[in-house]
Amino acid sequence: MAYDPGAxxxxxxxxxxxxxxxxxxxxxxxxxxxxxxxxxLAAAETVEQWRTAAARLRGxxxxxxxxxLMGLAALAAEARPGDPDLLAKIRRAVDAL
Known part of the structure; x- marks a missing residue:
């Protein structure tokens, strides 16, 4: 997935x-x-909460x-809730915005 800082x-x-x-x-x-x-996403306690937050982030x-960030959110929708590695990647992608 490419990142275009001006997108x-x-x-x-x-x-x-x-x-x-x-x-x-x-x-x-x-x-x-x-x-x-x-x-x-970070606070999600259930699969449904996790997927809802991931869908919102993706949209x-x-x-x-x-x-x-869209690609990472799509991965999150399929990942287990609270995945620390994925949350860290998402935070880094947000920081890059």
């Missing part, structure tokens, strides 16, 4: 045009949503072109 900004620019303030606001909203989904990532 999120490019997706936002395509959606809203050349509006730097709006792009910045939407980027912050995206990062807030991703952070909440990651928190829910957000797909919407904003975060390909690596």
């Amino acid at each position: 999120i900004d490019a997706a936002l620019a395509a959606a809203v045009g050349d509006e730097p303030a709006l792009i910045a606001e939407l980027r912050l909203a995206f990062l807030d949503g991703v952070t909440r989904a990651c928190t829910q 957000l990532s797909a919407s904003f072109g975060a390909v690596r």
